Amino acid sequence: MSITDRIPALRGTGSRRAVDKVAELRDENRRLLTITHRAGDHVALLERDLAEARTAQGEAEELVVQLQADKGDLTDEVQALRAELANRDAVTVPPMERDTSNGADQATAPMGINVRSLREAADAGLLSPVIRISAKGASADPGHPPAT
Numbered sequence: 001m002s003i004t005d006r007i008p009a010l011r012g013t014g015s016r017r018a019v020d021k022v023a024e025l026r027d028e029n030r031r032l033l034t035i036t037h038r039a040g041d042h043v044a045l046l047e048r049d050l051a052e053a054r055t056a057q058g059e060a061e062e063l064v065v066q067l068q069a070d071k072g073d074l075t076d077e078v079q080a081l082r083a084e085l086a087n088r089d090a091v092t093v094p095p096m097e098r099d100t101s102n103g104a105d106q107a108t109a110p111m112g113i114n115v116r117s118l119r120e121a122a123d124a125g126l127l128s129p130v131i132r133i134s135a136k137g138a139s140a141d142p143g144h145p146p147a148t
Contacts, residue, residue, distance in 0.1 A: 114126075121127050 116124070116126075118127075
């Protein structure tokens with residue numbers, strides 16, 4: 001609120017009021033032009049950012065396509081290597097011709113290591129008795145009550 005609004009005697013007559021109104025409108029016009037220019041600058045910055053984002057998106061999409069192609073190539077290569085490994089390590093020798101001189105490659109029964117189920121081993125008497133060990137004592141007899 002200006003001083004002329006507070007003191008009515010200082011207000012001009014008709015022609016002075018028109019000059020004041022014109023000055024007021026020019027100030028408002030300048031203010032609106034400044035806002036418009038700032039908005040235009042802001043829009044230009046946003047358009048530039050949008051163009052950069054679209055460029056980055058295009059590059060990312062190209063990279064995704066390239067990586068998917070590389071993944072497909074690597075998958076094919078891994079499958080080929082696995083097939084080659086399986087063919088290389090396949091056991092194709094009949095059991096009667098197999099070399100079991102290596103200790104880690106011993107044959108199972110009836111020639112080498114005795115492989116039986118627990119029931120068969122128990123029936124053959126190959127299992128030793130169970131020994132129960134506790135803090136109160138040990139017993140070779142599973143039916144023996146623990147010491148108290």
